Amino acid sequence: MRALRRFFARLLGAMNIFRGDEDERLREEMESHIAAQAEDSIRYGMTAEEAHRRARMKMGPIEAVRESYHAEKGLPFVEVVLRDVRYAFRVLRKSPAFTVVAIVTLMLGIGANVVVFSVLNAILLHPLEVSEPQHLYQVRHKAWMTGRLLTTSYPAFEDLRRRNTTFSAMAGIYGYSHAKLNWHNLALSIAGDEVTGEYFDLLGVQPQVGRFFHAADERGPNSAPYVVLSDALWRSAFHADPAIVGAVVDLNKHPFTVVGVTQARFHGTEQFVWPDYWVPMMNQEQMEGWDSLHNRTSVSVTAIGRLKPGVTPQQATDNLNAIVSELAKEYPDTDEGQPLRLIHPGLIGDEGDVIRGFLWSVTALALLVLAAACANLSSLFAARTADRSRELALRVALGSSRRRMAGQLLTEAGLVSIMGGVAGLGGAYLLLSALNRWHPLVESHLVANMDVRVYLAGLAFTLVSGLLFGLLPARQAMRSSPLQSLKSAPTDQLHVGRFAMRDILLGVQIAICTLLVTSSFIAVRGMVRALHVPLGFKPRGAMLVGMELGESGDLMREKQKSIIDAALSIPGVDAVGAVNRTPFTGGLHGIPIFRPGNTDFKLNNAALAPYVFQMTPGYLEAANTKLLSGRDVSWQDAANTPYVAVVNQTFAQKMWGDTPAIGQHFILSAHVTEVVGVVEDGKYHDLEESPQPVVYQPFAQSDGGEAIFVVRSDRAANEMTAALERTLSGIAPNVPIGVESWADSLDGELLPARAATAALGAMGLLAAMLAVTGIFGMAAYSVSKRMKELGIRVALGARKVDVMSAAVGRPIFLLGVGSVAGLLAGVFAARLLGQIVYQANPRDPLVVGGAVLTMAVLGVAAAAIPARRALAVDPSKLMREE
Amino acid sequence: MKKKDVQQGTLTLMVLKTLDVLGPLHGYGIARRIEQISGELLSVNQGTLYPVLLRLEQEGAIASEWGESENNRRARFYRLKHAGEKLLKAERKEWEQTAAIIARFFEVKAEDL
Numbered sequence: 001m002r003a004l005r006r007f008f009a010r011l012l013g014a015m016n017i018f019r020g021d022e023d024e025r026l027r028e029e030m031e032s033h034i035a036a037q038a039e040d041s042i043r044y045g046m047t048a049e050e051a052h053r054r055a056r057m058k059m060g061p062i063e064a065v066r067e068s069y070h071a072e073k074g075l076p077f078v079e080v081v082l083r084d085v086r087y088a089f090r091v092l093r094k095s096p097a098f099t100v101v102a103i104v105t106l107m108l109g110i111g112a113n114v115v116v117f118s119v120l121n122a123i124l125l126h127p128l129e130v131s132e133p134q135h136l137y138q139v140r141h142k143a144w145m146t147g148r149l150l151t152t153s154y155p156a157f158e159d160l161r162r163r164n165t166t167f168s169a170m171a172g173i174y175g176y177s178h179a180k181l182n183w184h185n186l187a188l189s190i191a192g193d194e195v196t197g198e199y200f201d202l203l204g205v206q207p208q209v210g211r212f213f214h215a216a217d218e219r220g221p222n223s224a225p226y227v228v229l230s231d232a233l234w235r236s237a238f239h240a241d242p243a244i245v246g247a248v249v250d251l252n253k254h255p256f257t258v259v260g261v262t263q264a265r266f267h268g269t270e271q272f273v274w275p276d277y278w279v280p281m282m283n284q285e286q287m288e289g290w291d292s293l294h295n296r297t298s299v300s301v302t303a304i305g306r307l308k309p310g311v312t313p314q315q316a317t318d319n320l321n322a323i324v325s326e327l328a329k330e331y332p333d334t335d336e337g338q339p340l341r342l343i344h345p346g347l348i349g350d351e352g353d354v355i356r357g358f359l360w361s362v363t364a365l366a367l368l369v370l371a372a373a374c375a376n377l378s379s380l381f382a383a384r385t386a387d388r389s390r391e392l393a394l395r396v397a398l399g400s401s402r403r404r405m406a407g408q409l410l411t412e413a414g415l416v417s418i419m420g421g422v423a424g425l426g427g428a429y430l431l432l433s434a435l436n437r438w439h440p441l442v443e444s445h446l447v448a449n450m451d452v453r454v455y456l457a458g459l460a461f462t463l464v465s466g467l468l469f470g471l472l473p474a475r476q477a478m479r480s481s482p483l484q485s486l487k488s489a490p491t492d493q494l495h496v497g498r499f500a501m502r503d504i505l506l507g508v509q510i511a512i513c514t515l516l517v518t519s520s521f522i523a524v525r526g527m528v529r530a531l532h533v534p535l536g537f538k539p540r541g542a543m544l545v546g547m548e549l550g551e552s553g554d555l556m557r558e559k560q561k562s563i564i565d566a567a568l569s570i571p572g573v574d575a576v577g578a579v580n581r582t583p584f585t586g587g588l589h590g591i592p593i594f595r596p597g598n599t600d601f602k603l604n605n606a607a608l609a610p611y612v613f614q615m616t617p618g619y620l621e622a623a624n625t626k627l628l629s630g631r632d633v634s635w636q637d638a639a640n641t642p643y644v645a646v647v648n649q650t651f652a653q654k655m656w657g658d659t660p661a662i663g664q665h666f667i668l669s670a671h672v673t674e675v676v677g678v679v680e681d682g683k684y685h686d687l688e689e690s691p692q693p694v695v696y697q698p699f700a701q702s703d704g705g706e707a708i709f710v711v712r713s714d715r716a717a718n719e720m721t722a723a724l725e726r727t728l729s730g731i732a733p734n735v736p737i738g739v740e741s742w743a744d745s746l747d748g749e750l751l752p753a754r755a756a757t758a759a760l761g762a763m764g765l766l767a768a769m770l771a772v773t774g775i776f777g778m779a780a781y782s783v784s785k786r787m788k789e790l791g792i793r794v795a796l797g798a799r800k801v802d803v804m805s806a807a808v809g810r811p812i813f814l815l816g817v818g819s820v821a822g823l824l825a826g827v828f829a830a831r832l833l834g835q836i837v838y839q840a841n842p843r844d845p846l847v848v849g850g851a852v853l854t855m856a857v858l859g860v861a862a863a864a865i866p867a868r869r870a871l872a873v874d875p876s877k878l879m880r881e882e
Numbered sequence: 883m884k885k886k887d888v889q890q891g892t893l894t895l896m897v898l899k900t901l902d903v904l905g906p907l908h909g910y911g912i913a914r915r916i917e918q919i920s921g922e923l924l925s926v927n928q929g930t931l932y933p934v935l936l937r938l939e940q941e942g943a944i945a946s947e948w949g950e951s952e953n954n955r956r957a958r959f960y961r962l963k964h965a966g967e968k969l970l971k972a973e974r975k976e977w978e979q980t981a982a983i984i985a986r987f988f989e990v991k992a993e994d995l
């Protein structure tokens with residue numbers, strides 16, 4: 001009861017701190033006490049003055065009385081914190097430059113970490129929107145011969161699905177489906193997934209409207225003309241009308257019934273590619289004009305599966321591989337028994353490892369930036385505390401406890417870190433909202449939002465950094481001796497001790513900064529190289545025209561030819577051609593070819609597995625792919641003339657070595673094909689690939705299919721877009737025409753390299769700034785501390801060199817040591833960096849030289865001002881001071 | 883001889899007893915009385931006296947109000963409340979117990995054990 005009563009009284013007392021009258025009562029008590037005491041003494045014959053002096057002396061240190069009085073009065077902890085915060089505000093306001101530098105440093109450090117963490121959070125920490133994503137696996141080949149996502153043929157997938165004992169369900173996906181959607185007046189080009197009936201049940205997702213299709217809906221090829229719409233397509237094309245369920249729409253001129261709409265948050269099994277629709281794979285023939293349902297050699301299915309409870313991925317892998325070797329025995333002509341493995345789906349197949357590696361590495365670098373920032377602030381704070389040692393000593397002498405002093409310094413650090421953290425979060429928010437509106441990121445559905453997790457991480461960064469750089473000065477204050485500090489100059493011993501700690505901090509900071517600067521140099525070098533890799537085609541000055549003509553065979557060819565002729569008639573157009581797919585658009589996979597005379601078309605007998613493109617005459621010229629020898633294909637090459645092909649250098653080299661390739665033969669899709677031309681090598685699937693063999697065959701001698709038109713012209717892109725749309729809509733009315741510049745469409749491919757360069761460049765810049773402020777702070781501080789000593793040296797006739805080395809020798813020495821350590825760390829971090837940037841090579845002399853030069857220039861620039869101040873010492877003036 | 887500071891914990895008891903015997907008093911008065919009663923052997927530290935007064939007031943053992951001192955000076959007068967009297971009794975009993983225990987330790991001889 002008594003304790004409770006006291007607590008309320010203290011709570012009331014704690015409130016008084018806001019009214020500012022907290023000292024009033026004590027002050028009056030003290031006054032009346034001293035007056036009474038003095039009166040007593042006067043009565044005994046003392047003079048009034050002496051009596052008052054004695055009374056005050058007997059009173060003891062007012063500060064101590066005040067503190068113990070306050071400890072009783074309010075809630076001491078809350079009160080002390082509030083008081084410290086108010087005092088810290090006053091102190092920080094008194095040195096605005098220091099405060100701003102500290103806050104900006106922290107803002108950059110924390111902001112960088114928050115941005116990186118948000119991206120990490122968006123990509124890695126948010127699983128796919130399916131039930132129990134941790135048990136969902138994607139089946140992948142171990143070997144080289146497939147594209148990124150496709151794993152197996154449809155019949156082999158069915159065998160795997162039926163025979164396995166480790167998956168509760170498996171589903172197949174063909175993710176490269178494109179369709180022309182027609183419904184009343186609506187005509188749209190959309191892309192989606194063809195999936196097997198188990199797909200939705202396996203993922204465990206629910207429709208928003210209507211229903212999904214299931215395995216029971218499938219009764220043989222083309223038996224299930226159902227389509228499920230994505231939420232985005234439903235909203236954009238059908239105004240979110242629930243009545244669309246049950247309606248029949250045309251997909252590639254075949255009627256499909258809309259059965260349902262997915263939830264808004266469900267986007268299939270890939271994070272960066274969101275399908276517009278899902279149709280049963282059973283109806284592939286209607287969608288694509290071909291189907292692979294009975295073809296064991298066409299690798300066209302991405303297999304996913306959900307493990308049975310208690311089954312490990314390793315057991316499942318063994319199980320699948322046992323089935324694969326059975327299949328190889330049962331179908332020796334077609335099934336190769338390629339071993340399989342399991343990965344988590346979502347990040348473009350195996351790219352997941354690269355993306356994960358990249359993000360974790362960037363996170364590590366961002367944390368290093370924050371560590372460097374903390375080291376920087378720590379030494380700044382420690383230097384400031386040393387400068388304030390007299391103030392602190394005075395307060396200790398007046399009876400303030402040392403613990404309070406340390407608490408005060410920690411509060412200042414905490415206040416700075418909170419302000420820096422808030423500014424960092426704000427900056428990160430602005431940067432992320434800008435990034436989220438940036439076109440290539442919107443295209444790839446990469447949205448990094450600030451959610452609770454990000455804010456919590458930001459708070460953690462803030463508090464940890466505040467503690468990190470606040471502890472050193474606080475420790476310093478705990479150990480300082482007021483007597484020494486009051487006697488003007490601190491003793492040498494204390495000095496050396498403190499400087500040693502600061503030296504280490506500066507050395508660590510410079511090492512980290514050098515590592516970051518090295519990394520950004522490596523990234524920039526890699527980017528420059530990536531931009532100068534010979535692509536084998538020239539995207540600049542070319543437009544891509546996408547038209548889904550929906551024809552096949554000869555009719556398609558005639559349409560293509562009329563479009564090419566029409567485009568050629570536009571003034572300013574230099575060359576036009578069509579190709580089945582342009583490089584860097586995914587879905588490429590090796591197709592086996594054989595040497596002439598081979599009759600057993602097994603994969604093991606294949607001579608090569610090149611990428612095969614179909615093109616019209618003129619494509620090579622329009623793409624600016626150089627023909628090295630021979631000729632382009634021509635309109636005369638048709639199904640009834642001898643099969644011909646243009647190959648690239650790598651193909652020619654691998655097949656026939658130095659023998660001229662023109663006139664040589666090979667077998668592609670069971671047709672003996674003659675090489676009529678050789679073109680330069682290029683990049684086809686991605687920038688990082690090794691030289692790949694490639695075959696270009698004429699459309700007329702292939703299965704045909706849709707094509708992309710490439711139009712080369714010197715005219716501006718927007719002019720060309722308008723002219724092409726006008727001209728081509730006359731030739732093919734009611735066909736949606738998509739025109740874009742080839743260079744723009746490649747932005748996505750260069751995005752990872754650009755993002756990496758931007759991220760590392762930004763961190764390198766931050767690091768450079770931190771290095772400058774760190775060295776500058778250290779040099780400036782040591783010069784100002786030693787002004788007197790320098791003055792004496794000059795007065796005694798020291799040369800400029802001696803003064804210089806005394807003034808800024810130590811920071812420069814630390815710069816050297818730290819840089820070497822950082823460079824060594826950079827060399828050892830080579831593997832880490834290799835994951836981030838294309839062709840990272842930390843031993844690259846240009847990189848090492850650049851990093852060394854940068855650090856040297858930064859160091860000299862940062863030390864220049866303090867050095868000049870040291871050289872300008874006027875001994876006579878200095879000696880008269882103090 | 884150097885005066886002793888009041889022992890920790892005993893000041894509360896002295897303050898309560900002083901107020902009990904002498905009635906309402908101001909802070910300086912309490913300090914002086916305690917020093918006098920001790921035969922000038924004790925010295926009361928203001929840094930501990932005022933916090934103790936504040937705590938006793940917060941606990942409801944004493945009350946305080948501004949008044950006129952004997953020399954027409956403004957001072958804060960403290961007086962014992964009912965709860966304070968009870969507290970004094972309890973503290974006194976406790977102290978006597980402690981003193982008795984200590985006394986037995988001093989009287990003890992080897993043959994007693």
